[in-house]
Amino acid sequence: MRRPTLEAVAARAGVSRATASRVVNGQTTVAPHIRDAVERAIDELGYVPNSAARSLVTQRTDSIALVVSEPPTRVFSEDPLFSTVIRSASVELEAVNKQVVLMLASSAESHARVERYIAGGHVDGVMLISMHGADPLPAALSRLRVPVVSYGRPAVPVDIPFVDNDNVGGAEAAVRHLLASGRRRIATIAGPLDMIAGQDRLTGYRNVLRDSDRRSIVAVGDFTRESGSIAMRQLLRDDPALDAVFVANDLMAVGALQSLRQAGRRVPEDVAVVGFDDIDAAKYTEPPLTTMRHPVMEQTAALVRLLLGLFSGGPSDPVILPTELIVRESA
Amino acid sequence: MRRPTLEAVAARAGVSRATASRVVNGQTTVAPHIRDAVERAIDELGYVPNSAARSLVTQRTDSIALVVSEPPTRVFSEDPLFSTVIRSASVELEAVNKQVVLMLASSAESHARVERYIAGGHVDGVMLISMHGADPLPAALSRLRVPVVSYGRPAVPVDIPFVDNDNVGGAEAAVRHLLASGRRRIATIAGPLDMIAGQDRLTGYRNVLRDSDRRSIVAVGDFTRESGSIAMRQLLRDDPALDAVFVANDLMAVGALQSLRQAGRRVPEDVAVVGFDDIDAAKYTEPPLTTMRHPVMEQTAALVRLLLGLFSGGPSDPVILPTELIVRESA
DNA sequence: ATCTCTTGAGAGAGCGCTCTCTCCACATCC
DNA sequence: GGATGTGGAGAGAGCGCTCTCTCAAGAGAT
Numbered sequence A, B: 001m002r003r004p005t006l007e008a009v010a011a012r013a014g015v016s017r018a019t020a021s022r023v024v025n026g027q028t029t030v031a032p033h034i035r036d037a038v039e040r041a042i043d044e045l046g047y048v049p050n051s052a053a054r055s056l057v058t059q060r061t062d063s064i065a066l067v068v069s070e071p072p073t074r075v076f077s078e079d080p081l082f083s084t085v086i087r088s089a090s091v092e093l094e095a096v097n098k099q100v101v102l103m104l105a106s107s108a109e110s111h112a113r114v115e116r117y118i119a120g121g122h123v124d125g126v127m128l129i130s131m132h133g134a135d136p137l138p139a140a141l142s143r144l145r146v147p148v149v150s151y152g153r154p155a156v157p158v159d160i161p162f163v164d165n166d167n168v169g170g171a172e173a174a175v176r177h178l179l180a181s182g183r184r185r186i187a188t189i190a191g192p193l194d195m196i197a198g199q200d201r202l203t204g205y206r207n208v209l210r211d212s213d214r215r216s217i218v219a220v221g222d223f224t225r226e227s228g229s230i231a232m233r234q235l236l237r238d239d240p241a242l243d244a245v246f247v248a249n250d251l252m253a254v255g256a257l258q259s260l261r262q263a264g265r266r267v268p269e270d271v272a273v274v275g276f277d278d279i280d281a282a283k284y285t286e287p288p289l290t291t292m293r294h295p296v297m298e299q300t301a302a303l304v305r306l307l308l309g310l311f312s313g314g315p316s317d318p319v320i321l322p323t324e325l326i327v328r329e330s331a
Numbered sequence C: 001a002t003c004t005c006t007t008g009a010g011a012g013a014g015c016g017c018t019c020t021c022t023c024c025a026c027a028t029c030c
Numbered sequence D: 001g002g003a004t005g006t007g008g009a010g011a012g013a014g015c016g017c018t019c020t021c022t023c024a025a026g027a028g029a030t
Helices: A006-013 A017-024 A032-045 A051-058 A072-076 A080-095 A108-119 A137-143 A167-180 A196-211 A225-238 A250-262 A280-284 A296-311 B006-013 B017-024 B032-045 B051-058 B072-076 B080-095 B108-119 B137-143 B167-180 B196-211 B225-238 B250-262 B280-284 B296-311
Strands: A063-069 A099-104 A125-130 A148-151 A162-165 A186-190 A217-220 A244-247 A272-277 A290-293 A319-321 A324-326 B063-069 B099-104 B125-130 B148-151 B162-165 B186-190 B217-220 B244-247 B272-277 B290-293 B319-321 B324-326
Touching (some): A017 A032, A063 A108, A080 A296, A080 B099, A125 A137, A162 A296, A167 A244, A167 A324, A186 A196, A217 A225, A225 A244, A244 A250, A250 A280, A296 A319, B006 B017, B006 B032, B063 B108, B063 B137, B080 B099, B080 B296, B125 B137, B125 B296, B148 B296, B162 B296, B167 B186, B167 B290, B167 B324, B186 B196, B250 B272
Parallel strands (some): A063 A125, A125 A148, A162 A319, A244 A272, B063 B099, B186 B244, B244 B272
Antiparallel strands (some): A290 A324, B290 B324
């Protein structure tokens, strides 16, 4: 009652195993009538190649590890970024017949597990989502002889091709938008500074304020809604006269809006708010959130292309995608 | 420069391949000093077992398919349910050393792909997330000789063990809460009726209204924010005097709140709103959303246990988990 | 001192597939 | 007609591992 093997198919079709294999793998050097016979046998027996046997000899697995290296606090906060990346990566990879092996590497022990797994040659390549500077995984994986690409520029300088959006430029555009609409005291809620996106978006904010001779007013959050809420309260204490705030991601912006509301500030009349990411929820805040959109799905698609390219000796240059200001009501 | 094999380990440790295998697999019938020698060789060579070779002979793969069978519209809407399930399933499965192979089965062709893959014996078991009645996948997978469990009761009657929450009871509790707070005209925004959760939550709503001799006022959404917004507008047209609404999930409730705001209704003074799911965003709506919580992570953990149990001939009885009313400000 | 029993280790047969090598048959050319 | 070339099919050697079977050696029983 076990699954039919290639041997069985060959026997039924009256050919050798090698010929059956040729048909299965679409080689052209098989006479049409023999091909038909084999295909009929395959259908009748419901034959499906055994991938273990196949990859044992080919040394390929046709699967890609999607490694999400983030502490649980962040992964389980409902940041839609992760799910969007995971889903679009899945779609893209399935389109080219690669399996997606999802690995969460949140703790030190799971790091070891991931490393062992990747080193074990279970996958042909790795897509890494790791955003914390302290993360040893990018460096560790780059040492293995498996192609690795990263979603977002790795926080430590390491030789891994990546796809990222223009965080600095996006933040600059956001702050310039606030300036252009006449805001004078522009604060920011920065993301965690051990993350590239946190750093770069703060840099962009500072660049513009410096160029226009304004003082920067900074509070630091950790990209969660809750931290945005807390940071906003702190900013209001630090500078009650602020009239605008650039929040380094939308999730924190949602929290910030809540704190502003609780403090009795009207948005955008008293305080203008610009977020970053353009998550779905940004359309549903009160008021709807002005934000910087970056194309997560295109970014993921580019990442997949980058990885597949590496398999065939393609280029390993980083890809930087532009961001776009989406003006809604909050600024 | 290729990866070391068990043969190499054995040679280095001066033992046979069989003995090295015993050590790798933790068998106890190996003398301590020999075990040490083998382990040293493993360390020195950086040996990692080749899983393809292993599963070729053991007929196990130690990986589990997580099949998400939903149309892209829903999967890519930012419903946090999916990501929470995916993530907690990952965590649970990794804890028992199973790999997670993520498969999105949104189109007919990807259905075929998934079926072929599962039939191909690439995985030891399947966790299925499929909620649409028209979905042929549950039935198809249940016919294969691979253990399958389902997150949520399958919409078509099919012999697959599942874990679900008490949708009917939860909806009843929500509506009873509205009644108890003195609301008279209680409407509902139902989920799609081809989904069990949509059906059951509507049933719960109707049960309570029937028992208290009230008229039901129903609009149907599709569990997205947008549809909640539209459905709410329609309800207000149908019955401008309604004073409460039970929304079948939080995402739609967020949309409904927006429509209520735009229509100038105060929540909860004019209209009370109760949602379902207790997603993270429910805490951040204006006002914060009263909702039915169901423990997604526990549910997922139970699902993993159910599947692992099947491997060892455990019970295949459905597991139904209770829901809990979380009272915030919207009702 | 001989026999049985247990423990520990090795030999070797596969698991199901791919792929090189070999060979055969037939067409083509001088 | 014989030498050469070419397309199509088979034989068979592994890929790296597990696991049964076998056997050696020492412990214990008679």
